[in-house]
Amino acid sequence: MTLWKHELRLLLRGRLSTVALALLAVLSVAALAAGMAEVSRQRAAIAAIPAAQAEDIAAVADYVDRTKDAGSAAYYSFHPTWDAPSPLAFAALGMRDVSPYILRVRALGLEAQIYDGDTFNPELALPGRFDFAFVLVFLAPLFVIALFHDQVSGEREAGRLRTLTALPRGGSGLMRRRTLVRLALLWAVLAVPFTFAAIVSGVGIGAILLILAVIAAYLSFWIGLAALIGRLRWSSVANAATLAACWLVLVLIVPTLAHVAINRAVPVDQGAEIALAQRERVNHAWDIPREETMRRFYANHPRWAASAPLGPEFHYKWYLAFHQNGDESVAGQVRAYRAGLERRDAAARALGWVLPSVGVQALLTRLAATDLTAQLAYQDRIRDFHRRLRDFYYAYLFNDRPFGKEDFARAPVFGR
Amino acid sequence: MTKDTPAPILIDNLVLAYGQHRVLDGLSLQVPAGSITALLGGNGAGKSTTLAALLGFVRAQSGTVLVAGVDPGMDPDAARRRIAYLPENVALYEHLTAAENADYLLALSEERKERRIITDAFAAAGLQERAWDQRLGGFSKGMRQKVAIAVALLREVPVLLLDEPTSGLDPRATVDFNALVAAVRDRGTAVLMVTHDLLSAADVADRIGFLEAGRIVEEVAASGPERFDVRALHARFAVAAERLAA
Numbered sequence: 174m175t176l177w178k179h180e181l182r183l184l185l186r187g188r189l190s191t192v193a194l195a196l197l198a199v200l201s202v203a204a205l206a207a208g209m210a211e212v213s214r215q216r217a218a219i220a221a222i223p224a225a226q227a228e229d230i231a232a233v234a235d236y237v238d239r240t241k242d243a244g245s246a247a248y249y250s251f252h253p254t255w256d257a258p259s260p261l262a263f264a265a266l267g268m269r270d271v272s273p274y275i276l277r278v279r280a281l282g283l284e285a286q287i288y289d290g291d292t293f294n295p296e297l298a299l300p301g302r303f304d305f306a307f308v309l310v311f312l313a314p315l316f317v318i319a320l321f322h323d324q325v326s327g328e329r330e331a332g333r334l335r336t337l338t339a340l341p342r343g344g345s346g347l348m349r350r351r352t353l354v355r356l357a358l359l360w361a362v363l364a365v366p367f368t369f370a371a372i373v374s375g376v377g378i379g380a381i382l383l384i385l386a387v388i389a390a391y392l393s394f395w396i397g398l399a400a401l402i403g404r405l406r407w408s409s410v411a412n413a414a415t416l417a418a419c420w421l422v423l424v425l426i427v428p429t430l431a432h433v434a435i436n437r438a439v440p441v442d443q444g445a446e447i448a449l450a451q452r453e454r455v456n457h458a459w460d461i462p463r464e465e466t467m468r469r470f471y472a473n474h475p476r477w478a479a480s481a482p483l484g485p486e487f488h489y490k491w492y493l494a495f496h497q498n499g500d501e502s503v504a505g506q507v508r509a510y511r512a513g514l515e516r517r518d519a520a521a522r523a524l525g526w527v528l529p530s531v532g533v534q535a536l537l538t539r540l541a542a543t544d545l546t547a548q549l550a551y552q553d554r555i556r557d558f559h560r561r562l563r564d565f566y567y568a569y570l571f572n573d574r575p576f577g578k579e580d581f582a583r584a585p586v587f588g589r
Numbered sequence: 590m591t592k593d594t595p596a597p598i599l600i601d602n603l604v605l606a607y608g609q610h611r612v613l614d615g616l617s618l619q620v621p622a623g624s625i626t627a628l629l630g631g632n633g634a635g636k637s638t639t640l641a642a643l644l645g646f647v648r649a650q651s652g653t654v655l656v657a658g659v660d661p662g663m664d665p666d667a668a669r670r671r672i673a674y675l676p677e678n679v680a681l682y683e684h685l686t687a688a689e690n691a692d693y694l695l696a697l698s699e700e701r702k703e704r705r706i707i708t709d710a711f712a713a714a715g716l717q718e719r720a721w722d723q724r725l726g727g728f729s730k731g732m733r734q735k736v737a738i739a740v741a742l743l744r745e746v747p748v749l750l751l752d753e754p755t756s757g758l759d760p761r762a763t764v765d766f767n768a769l770v771a772a773v774r775d776r777g778t779a780v781l782m783v784t785h786d787l788l789s790a791a792d793v794a795d796r797i798g799f800l801e802a803g804r805i806v807e808e809v810a811a812s813g814p815e816r817f818d819v820r821a822l823h824a825r826f827a828v829a830a831e832r833l834a835a
């Protein structure tokens with residue numbers, strides 16, 4: 174039997190190490206299963222969109238076809254957008270549980286529609302979703318502490334250290350072997366279930382290898398910390414308490430304080446305030462002379478300026494114009510809000526270079542496309558789609574073209 | 590073994606200090622192959638430090654230490670390959686069986702033995718057969734020492750170091766243990782034991798050295814004209830201990 178097998182047997186005979194490894198394996202599998210179930214639920218919701226959309230549009234089309242009014246079509250038709258989860262999203266759900274991944278938009282003011290949903294569920298936002306990233310970043314260090322806090326001190330306290338170091342292969346080489354065996358087992362109980370889930374989910378080999386390397390690096394950080402504490406020659410209890418305190422500081426306290434500090438350093442209004450401001454502008458527009466509204470709209474969108482002047486009766490082109498004016502009036506706020514979020518995100522990512530827990534979390538959500546960058550990219554796609562939607566309906570409205578049942582089929586579709 | 594063959598344990602004029610405190614102060618000692626030397630001395634006399642120097646745990650300021658021709662300060666691993674060491678409290682892995690412990694310790698000694706050879710060594714060490722495959726959790730100190738001495742037997746090294754081997758053993762277990770050590774000596778091993786137990790030392794050792802303030806102040810042999818008697822030894826030992834305490 175090789176020394177590696179001996180070390181493996183020795184470790185697996187220990188009750189604490191066996192229970193710890195089994196528990197971490199169970200947590201990994203449970204987190205991956207929960208992540209895959211959530212992603213599967215989101216995919217199912219997205220897959221159900223076309224049928225639900227067809228049903229909705231059919232109902233609107235029957236009504237619109239009677240009036241042939243493009244304004245009614247634009248007003249009553251919701252158009253779905255969605256942010257399909259990446260293959261890796263199951264591992265790090267990131268913002269997908271607190272931000273909408275399906276948004277049905279109308280050709281009206283967009284900003285209120287986007288930021289209406291910008292109110293996080295604090296219950297979910299604070300501890301984070303129970304996913305693989307949570308197990309790796311928050312829980313795995315505790316298992317490192319359980320397996321490594323007494324690697325040397327335990328031998329000293331049991332009276333074996335002198336016996337071991339008196340043997341030719343019992344000194345530092347022995348501790349290196351034990352470290353590698355424990356690291357390999359911890360890594361395996363995280364990596365094997367993850368790899369299986371990743372292959373099933375269709376994750377590319379490059380991303381899988383990168384995450385496997387991240388797991389090894391993060392575990393190594395905590396093992397290195399345990400080794401440093403171990404060099405102080407304290408008792409096992411003191412080592413465990415010190416490492417637990419390090420965990421508390423590095424995983425919970427410092428990231429939380431940094432989060433507060435970043436939020437204070439980069440003040441950003443709530444997204445809901447943009448929605449409110451846009452709505453107020455839109456509501457106020459009812460009190461503004463219609464000509465003034467149209468003048469402002471045509472100044473910004475001269476391609477529609479040739480449209481026939483408004484008559485005394487209500488016309489949807491005026492209604493949609495003041496919605497768009499409302500969007501444009503909060504454009505500065507939107508830019509500032511987005512820039513603020515990006516500055517906060519950049520600061521958090523910079524923190525990740527010195528704080529492994531933050532760095533790993535940021536890297537996983539980036540690879541899984543579930544971070545703020547992905548969320549903003551989805552908003553960009555919504556804005557782009559909404560622009561096409563407006564152009565589509567405006568072509569009917571500002572040219573007074575009738576809008577029939579068959580025209581719904583010509584409406585732009587998200588993602589095409 | 591000829592007269593010219595160097596002793597497996599050779600210490601000459603060894604000086605070793607922790608800071609300003611000289612623990613070994615010109616210690617010289619030779620333990621020839623096939624002999625047992627007991628080092629007696631009070632607490633702080635330098636007994637454990639002598640073993641630590643032989644095992645390469647500490648490095649001397651001056652003097653010579655050789656274990657079967659190897660300087661443990663220069664090449665501790667090579668020296669440890671030539672040494673079997675039994676600490677005062679033999680602590681093995683409680684969740685492994687006696688055979689598994691032996692197998693593991695042998696592996697750490699870069700040796701591999703078949704089970705039959707291991708169990709033969711257990712039998713030679715007086716460990717009952719039903720204990721061979723039992724976990725060590727319920728073993729007495731005497732039984733643990735038998736496992737450890739069996740490993741020492743199996744390693745077939747030229748040097749055996751014993752640190753207070755009989756402390757905590759009952760008289761019967763002490764007699765059994767000494768018989769085992771004598772058997773190891775008879776195979777040609779150089780045995781150095783440090784102990785407080787004068788009776789046990791007198792029972793098994795070929796020579797006894799009295800260690801005081803880091804050097805041997807008196808050395809007596811078990812045979813020949815300087816053959817020791819226990820009463821006289823006890824008196825000397827008591828005087829030496831009082832001097833050290835003073």
